[in-house]
Amino acid sequence: MSVQNTAQDEHFRAGKALGLDHLKLGMWLFVGSEVMFFGGLIAAFLHYKVNTPSPVETALLDVTLVGINTFILLTSSFTVVLGLARAQNDDRAGLMRFLGLTALLGTVFLAGQVYEFVALYQEGVTLSSSVFGSSFFTLTGFHGLHVLIGVGWALATLAKAVRGGYSRDDHIGVEIFGLYWHFVDIVWIVLFTIIYLI
Amino acid sequence: MSVETPTASKPIEWRRYFRWNTDHKVIGIQYLVTTFFFFMVGGALAMLIRTELAQPGQDLLNGVEYNRFLTNHGSVMIFLWIIPVLAGLGNYLIPLMIGARDMAFPNLNALSFWLIPPAGVLMIASFFVGAAESGWTAYVPLSVTAPMGQTVWAVSVVLLGFSSIFGAINFVTTVLTMRAEGMGFWDLPLFVWGMLATALMVLLATPVLTAGLVLIAMDRLAGTLFFAVAAGGNPIFWQNVFWFYSHPAVYIMILPAMGVISEVFPVFSRKPIFGYKAIAISSMAISVLGLTVWAHHMFTSGMNPALRIPFMITSMIIAVPTGIKIFSWLATMWEGKLRFNTPMLFALGFISLFLIGGITGIFLASIPVDLHVHDTYFVVAHLHFVLFGGSVSAVYAALYYWFPKITGRQYDERLGATHFWLNFLGTNLSYLPLFVAGLLGMPRRVADYAPEFAIYNQLATLGAFLLGISTLPFLYNVIISWIKGPKAGDNPWEALTLEWQTSSPPPEHNFETAPVLSRWPYDFGEKVSPADASEASASAGD
Numbered sequence: 001m002s003v004q005n006t007a008q009d010e011h012f013r014a015g016k017a018l019g020l021d022h023l024k025l026g027m028w029l030f031v032g033s034e035v036m037f038f039g040g041l042i043a044a045f046l047h048y049k050v051n052t053p054s055p056v057e058t059a060l061l062d063v064t065l066v067g068i069n070t071f072i073l074l075t076s077s078f079t080v081v082l083g084l085a086r087a088q089n090d091d092r093a094g095l096m097r098f099l100g101l102t103a104l105l106g107t108v109f110l111a112g113q114v115y116e117f118v119a120l121y122q123e124g125v126t127l128s129s130s131v132f133g134s135s136f137f138t139l140t141g142f143h144g145l146h147v148l149i150g151v152g153w154a155l156a157t158l159a160k161a162v163r164g165g166y167s168r169d170d171h172i173g174v175e176i177f178g179l180y181w182h183f184v185d186i187v188w189i190v191l192f193t194i195i196y197l198i
Numbered sequence: 199m200s201v202e203t204p205t206a207s208k209p210i211e212w213r214r215y216f217r218w219n220t221d222h223k224v225i226g227i228q229y230l231v232t233t234f235f236f237f238m239v240g241g242a243l244a245m246l247i248r249t250e251l252a253q254p255g256q257d258l259l260n261g262v263e264y265n266r267f268l269t270n271h272g273s274v275m276i277f278l279w280i281i282p283v284l285a286g287l288g289n290y291l292i293p294l295m296i297g298a299r300d301m302a303f304p305n306l307n308a309l310s311f312w313l314i315p316p317a318g319v320l321m322i323a324s325f326f327v328g329a330a331e332s333g334w335t336a337y338v339p340l341s342v343t344a345p346m347g348q349t350v351w352a353v354s355v356v357l358l359g360f361s362s363i364f365g366a367i368n369f370v371t372t373v374l375t376m377r378a379e380g381m382g383f384w385d386l387p388l389f390v391w392g393m394l395a396t397a398l399m400v401l402l403a404t405p406v407l408t409a410g411l412v413l414i415a416m417d418r419l420a421g422t423l424f425f426a427v428a429a430g431g432n433p434i435f436w437q438n439v440f441w442f443y444s445h446p447a448v449y450i451m452i453l454p455a456m457g458v459i460s461e462v463f464p465v466f467s468r469k470p471i472f473g474y475k476a477i478a479i480s481s482m483a484i485s486v487l488g489l490t491v492w493a494h495h496m497f498t499s500g501m502n503p504a505l506r507i508p509f510m511i512t513s514m515i516i517a518v519p520t521g522i523k524i525f526s527w528l529a530t531m532w533e534g535k536l537r538f539n540t541p542m543l544f545a546l547g548f549i550s551l552f553l554i555g556g557i558t559g560i561f562l563a564s565i566p567v568d569l570h571v572h573d574t575y576f577v578v579a580h581l582h583f584v585l586f587g588g589s590v591s592a593v594y595a596a597l598y599y600w601f602p603k604i605t606g607r608q609y610d611e612r613l614g615a616t617h618f619w620l621n622f623l624g625t626n627l628s629y630l631p632l633f634v635a636g637l638l639g640m641p642r643r644v645a646d647y648a649p650e651f652a653i654y655n656q657l658a659t660l661g662a663f664l665l666g667i668s669t670l671p672f673l674y675n676v677i678i679s680w681i682k683g684p685k686a687g688d689n690p691w692e693a694l695t696l697e698w699q700t701s702s703p704p705p706e707h708n709f710e711t712a713p714v715l716s717r718w719p720y721d722f723g724e725k726v727s728p729a730d731a732s733e734a735s736a737s738a739g740d
Contacts, residue, residue: 022302022375029367033405040409040439044424052430127422131430134422138413 027176031183034146038187041142045135046194054132057125062116063196069112070192073147076105077185080178087161087171095174096161102181103154106147113144136195143191146184153177218312220304221706222293225311227604229286230597232311236278236318241666243271248628248662254649264645265331266347270321272334273351276447277358278318280589284454285310285365287596288393290604292369294697294704295387297378297713302371310365317357324350333643335440338425338433342417349418352411359404359411362450366397366404378696380715387695387719388477392457395481399446399453402489407443410436437499441492449488451585452552453481455592456523459545462595463527465693466542467534470720473526480519487516494563498572506565513563520556524549539691540614544595547622551587555580558633573643575654576636579629586665587625594621594672601679602686606702609683613675620668627661695719 083098117137120126125133157177160166166174214224215231246267250258259267289307293300301307324330328345341348373386373394386394414436416422423429425436456477464471471477493501493509527549536542558580561567571577594617601609631654636642640651647655689698694717700709 020375022371025374026303026306026367026371029370029401030363033363033367033401035405036402037405037409040406040442041412043439044409044413044435047432047435048424048430051432127416127420131423131426134416134424134431138416138422138424142412 021172023172023176024179027179031179034183034187038139038143038190041135041139042190042194045139048131048135049194052131054130057130057132060120060123060125061196062119065112065116066192066196069109069116070188072105072112073109073185073188076102076109077182079105080174080181084171084174084178087166087174088168090168092161092164092166095166096158099154099158099161099174103151103158106151106154110144110147110151113140113147139191140195143184143187146187150177150181150184153180218308220300220308222289222301222304222307223604223704223708225307226286226290228311229282229289229314232314232318233279233283233286236274237283238669239322240271240274240279241669243267243274245662245666247271248659250645251647251655252659253656254647254652256646259645261645262331265333265643266325266329268643269330269333269351270325273321273330273355274318275585276334276451277355278314278321280451280585280593281362281447282314282358283593284393284396284451284589285362287389287458287593287600288365288369288396288454291600291697292372292390292393293376294603294700294708295390295695296373296376296381297696297709297715298372298376299707299709301368302376303368306364307368310361310368313357313361313364317354317361320350320354320357324348324354335444336411336414336436337440338414338417338436339427341414341436342425349415352415352418356408356411359408362400362404366400369393369397370401378713378715384475384478385715385718386478387457388460388471388474388481389454389457391478391481392453392455392460395485396450396453398482399450399485399488403443403446403450406439407447410439410443413439434496434499434501437496438493441495442489445492445495446485446488448584449484451589453484455548455589456481458592458596458599459527459548460523461693461695462541462545462599463530464720464722465599465691466537466539466545467531468537468722469530469532469534470718470722471526472529472532473522474720476522477526480522483519484516487512487519491516491563494568497565497568510563510565514560517556517560524553524556539598540609540611540618541595541599541691543615543618544591544598544621547618547625548588548591548595551583551591551622551625555583555585555588559584571636573641574636575632575640575642578642579632579636582629582632583625587629591621591625594618597676599691600697601676602690603697603702603704605680605683606686607679607683608686608690609675609679613671617668617671617675620664620671624661624664624668627664628658629661631655631657631661694721 079098079101083095083102086092086094086098125136127134127137154177157173160173214221215228219225219228246259247264250256250264256264289301289311292298324347327347327350329347330336330341330351331344332340332348336348336352341352373390377386413422413424417424417426417431423431425431425433427433460471460477491509491513493505494513497506497509527545558576562571562577562580598609598614601607635651635654635658638651640647640654686702688700688702690702691698696713696715696719697704699713
């Protein structure tokens with residue numbers, strides 16, 4: 001009976017009908033819901049930016065610093081892609097190197113954000129200084145939280161690679177992490193544009 | 199301790215229901231039982247509210263207590279009963295209906311369930327720190343100034359939101375990637391279509407509510423100014439965010455219910471479902487259109503009057519896909535060989551009660567009518583006809599319909615019919631008088647009222663207690679039948695969907711051999727005996 005069941009398991013295997021791995025599909029759906037979550041926070045930011053502008057506080061934003069930070073985060077997306085390519089070539093050492101680099105770049109981005117927040121607080125822009133401050137710190141803070149989770153995820157992926165995980169045939173874990181990390185990056189491009197550039 | 203008897207050498211079945219278990223059938227039952235418990239909690243709160251309103255004057259509850267009971271009645275019923283009980287049905291049924299062994303992400307599925315008990319405990323326990331008192335809508339500034347329990351409430355709702363979102367990811371992935379061989383999209387049972395439309399809606403709308411609750415929590419805990427009017431904050435913004443979720447939430451609460459009804463009518467009419475594709479597409483249409491109607495809840499909020507017209511139009515358009523379903527169900531029954539078993543009774547009850555709720559919804563979507571009856575008991579009556587008359591009737595239909603599948607035993611039809619009639623009369627008695635009270639101008643969400651409304655409220659209170667009593671035959675029936683009801687056989691209703699082509703209750707892996715779809719799930723017309731059906735699935739095994 002159990003032998004038969006094992007043979008039949010082939011028929012029950014998930015993910016064959018759509019030609020898309022079920023883990024990837026699940027991650028895409030989760031990313032879709034995350035888009036809506038950030039959509040809500042972005043709507044709040046834009047609503048207050050239009051209706052209750054704070055030109056003095058907005059002028060205090062350090063576009064150069066955050067521009068460099070943006071570049072760092074974008075680079076980290078590139079390193080994830082390189083890491084995945086290494087995994088697909090069975091080059092585990094290369095994968096580990098690029099995952100480590102990704103986590104490092106993410107951490108540098110977070111450090112830059114903390115530096116920016118501290119500087120703004122010293123200038124008097126706080127969560128309670130105005131609706132601009134409220135929506136600015138909430139929106140960028142929740143993005144920072146996502147980067148923090150992403151750094152943790154990168155390190156967990158790295159730890160699995162160190163223990164001998166991932167290979168040419170098994171790199172879905174890296175891909176799924178990559179999907180999340182690219183999403184966090186793309187959200188930041190949107191945030192950088194609406195907060196700092198327009 | 200006393201369970202360590204010789205029979206305990208077999209694995210003790212009931213223990214798995216209290217543990218982390220990844221079998222979708224166990225999780226489904228965990229969902230159903232847990233949410234029914236919360237249904238009774240919500241019902242008890244409702245009866246307390248109705249007791250206070252049995253006569254004019256404040257006698258049982260003071261204003262604050264009344265607000266707290268009212269808020270938690272609504273929140274428990276919506277977030278801890280209707281939304282998760284439908285997810286529970288989806289959990290139990292979807293893998294069986296599409297011929298899969300389990301959900302795509304069994305552990306995520308278990309997490310979806312295990313978020314519910316702590317969230318429920320949090321919501322109930324918030325009474326100890328001053329429960330939420332700003333209605334289930336949590337309108338600001340009330341929800342920012344309310345005591346500590348409001349924060350607990352928000353945390354609870356966010357947890358339940360995560361539960362919904364994880365569930366939705368699972369449902370969509372499972373349906374898209376794990377269907378049996380030969381099962382195309384146009385072979386999906388309509389309940390699965392309903393759950394698919396619901397899951398897409400959950401994924402798009404629920405995160406927005408989470409974002410809004412984050413803003414409220416930030417205002418309460420971190421001193422932000424999102425809703426502080428003096429500093430430029432805007433309470434209307436909350437209403438937009440809230441209804442962007444909560445109007446779709448109405449469809450989240452009704453689309454799976456409509457899916458249930460679409461399963462019951464063909465089976466108990468012995469006819470193919472009328473307009474299969476139209477019903478399936480109308481579910482998807484509702485889930486898209488449902489995202490465009492939210493501001494009809496805000497006609498009196500001081501929103502831009504010019505924007506009211508488009509929202510009125512989109513809201514009324516929703517009546518079209520809904521009407522398509524209702525006419526399709528009626529056409530399904532037309533000249534059918536009707537069998538009036540309890541699921542069929544509840545399905546018929548669903549149509550008649552939901553119709554009243556749906557049509558009064560069109561009244562409310564109309565701007566001039568809405569301006570007149572906004573925030574009166576007319577709205578209360580409307581939403582209870584939709585959610586109680588509609589969704590809850592369908593949940594009962596589902597529980598009776600799939601009871602033999604879940605337990606392997608048959609329930610008692612006479613008790614089922616008793617339950618139906620008590621429930622049906624109770625629903626009408628509770629909510630019909632409230633339409634009148636609302637049209638006469640009785641405001642909702644107030645602990646007291648003018649003496650002229652007394653008669654309507656007395657009737658409604660009577661109805662509420664009738665509804666409370668109506669759950670007793672149901673509970674008795676379910677418990678006794680589950681323990682010692684007659685064996686039901688694998689397919690007592692002679693249904694054609696895949697979940698009935700395996701044993702009752704299904705084995706751990708659902709199907710002994712991977713099912714291959716050989717016929718459409720609604721090909722009624724010739725009599726199919728269970729023997730034929732099992733033969734069909736056996737021959738389909740290769």
